[in-house]
Amino acid sequence: MPAEFETLLLDVTEGIATITLNRPDRKNAFNPKMAIELIAAFDATDADDAVKAVIVTGSGDSAFCAGADLKAGGSTFDAGQREAERRAAGDTADLSRDGGGRVALRVFQSLKPVIAAFNGAAVGVGVTMTLPMDIRIASTTARFGFVFARRGIALEATSSWFLPRLVGAPTALEWAYSGRVFAAEEAHRRGLVQSLHEPADLIPAARALAHDFIDHSAPMSLAVTRQLIWRGLVADHPMEAHRADSRSMRQRGASADAREGISAFLEKRPAVFPDKVSAGLPDLWPDWEEPEYR
Numbered sequence: 028m029p030a031e032f033e034t035l036l037l038d039v040t041e042g043i044a045t046i047t048l049n050r051p052d053r054k055n056a057f058n059p060k061m062a063i064e065l066i067a068a069f070d071a072t073d074a075d076d077a078v079k080a081v082i083v084t085g086s087g088d089s090a091f092c093a094g095a096d097l098k099a100g101g102s103t104f105d106a107g108q109r110e111a112e113r114r115a116a117g118d119t120a121d122l123s124r125d126g127g128g129r130v131a132l133r134v135f136q137s138l139k140p141v142i143a144a145f146n147g148a149a150v151g152v153g154v155t156m157t158l159p160m161d162i163r164i165a166s167t168t169a170r171f172g173f174v175f176a177r178r179g180i181a182l183e184a185t186s187s188w189f190l191p192r193l194v195g196a197p198t199a200l201e202w203a204y205s206g207r208v209f210a211a212e213e214a215h216r217r218g219l220v221q222s223l224h225e226p227a228d229l230i231p232a233a234r235a236l237a238h239d240f241i242d243h244s245a246p247m248s249l250a251v252t253r254q255l256i257w258r259g260l261v262a263d264h265p266m267e268a269h270r271a272d273s274r275s276m277r278q279r280g281a282s283a284d285a286r287e288g289i290s291a292f293l294e295k296r297p298a299v300f301p302d303k304v305s306a307g308l309p310d311l312w313p314d315w316e317e318p319e320y321r
Contacts, residue, residue, distance in 0.1 A: 034061040036086070037068055042079040043237045044072045044139075045230075047086050054093035055085040057152045059118050062126040065156075066133045073138045076303045079241035079249075081137065082233045083160065084144040088226060091143075091169065094151025095127075127152040127184030132318050135159040135185075135257060138250040138304045140240045144233040145169040145220065150208060154219075155182070158189035161253065162236060163220040166229045169211040171219065177206035192260060194218045245284040245300040250308055251275055258312060271311045278309040 036047040046068050048055040072078045085091035114122070120129060134141060134156070143157040145165035150172035157163055173190070175181050182190070182203055191199040198217050202209070214220045224232045240249065255275065259268045279285055284302045291298035 032064045032068070034058070035064050035068055037071070039075070039078055041234075041238070042077065042241055043082060043234060044068075044075075044078045044080070045082045045084065046072075047084055048092050049086045050096075051087045053096055053098075054090035054148070055087070055153070056093045056096035057127065057156070058096040059126055062130050063118055065130045069133050069137055073136075074305055076246070076305050078139055079246055080140045080142065080237040082142045082144055082230070082237060083157065084230065084233070085146050088147060088166075088168075090147040090153075091145045091149040092153030092156075093148060094153045094174065125183045127156050130156050131159050131185040131189070135318070137253070138308070139246075140237070140249055140253060142233050142236055144229050145171075145211070146226065146229055148172075148208075150174050151178075152184050155184035155186035155190070158184075158186055158193060159257070164222045164224060164229065164233060164236070165211045165214060165220040166226045167211055167223050168226055169214070169220075170208050171211070171214050172206065172208035173202045174206045174208065176204060243298070245288060245298070245302065246304045247282070247284055247300070247302040247308075248279065250304050251279065251311065254308065255311070258315065274311040275309070278311070 032049075034048070034050055036045075036049045038045045038047075046065070048061065050056060050058075050061070069081070072081050118126070140162075141160040143160045143163040145157075145163065147166065147168060148170045149157070150170070151174055154171050154173065173182065173186070175183065190203075194202075194217055211220065211223050215223050222232070255268070255271060258271070262268050282302055284300045287300055288298050
């Protein structure tokens with residue numbers, strides 16, 4: 028890393044990977060190539076132990092992502108049209124599956140904390156693909172819209188699962204039913220984004236948040252914590268969380284990271300955690316079936 032992409036920029040500085048949606052002439056609109064490259068970018072950040080956190084933002088100052096690229100006009104969402112475009116982009120996955128959903132599932136599997144930094148408008152898949160990210164912050168000029176019903180389609184990119192869990196079913200239904208575009212202030216007030224920032228302060232705020240996550244924490248602990256929280260959302264009973272937590276305490280408690288973390292605390296020095304996330308997560312969920320995002 029950094030890798031070369033057609034629709035993205037990828038930079039790693041101070042342990043933070045910044046993925047920038049980079050189709051400014053199309054307001055960073057989502058297309059099949061972007062889907063392929065976002066999955067590849069998250070594969071790259073997971074595999075690189077130099078990366079401790081990921082920020083996703085857009086190029087320019089007017090749009091994070093204007094949603095699906097509508098250059099095909101009225102046939103944009105026709106199955107045949109979409110499958111042809113995906114084949115042309117080199118997509119070899121199951122073409123019956125929603126491309127935005129494959130991206131969202133890949134984000135869900137990330138081993139690093141993920142922050143969305145909305146620099147401008149985020150509508151359609153431009154907002155739904157960010158719902159599995161851990162934290163969303165926004166410029167005061169950003170706008171949001173779950174506009175699908177106004178285009179004759181419906182929710183996608185796993186948003187029917189994530190959105191009501193983030194903001195509650197009534198708000199999710201209101202936004203999805205109306206399809207209206209709303210301001211950053213409403214997104215903040217109703218829990219879609221965690222904080223608002225002046226445009227010039229957005230990326231510095233995202234980086235400061237990322238540093239707060241990574242500067243003093245063990246990368247493997249962050250990876251385990253991320254999956255404990257997200258996978259816990261589908262647990263049928265707290266006992267499932269108790270079992271996963273217990274396995275985590277047993278395995279992580281005997282780790283080199285735990286020995287280093289306690290020693291550093293007692294010796295009043297910064298910890299240097301040795302465990303590598305690229306080695307993979309401990310088996311805390313023996314019955315978990317990993318969702319297939321490809």
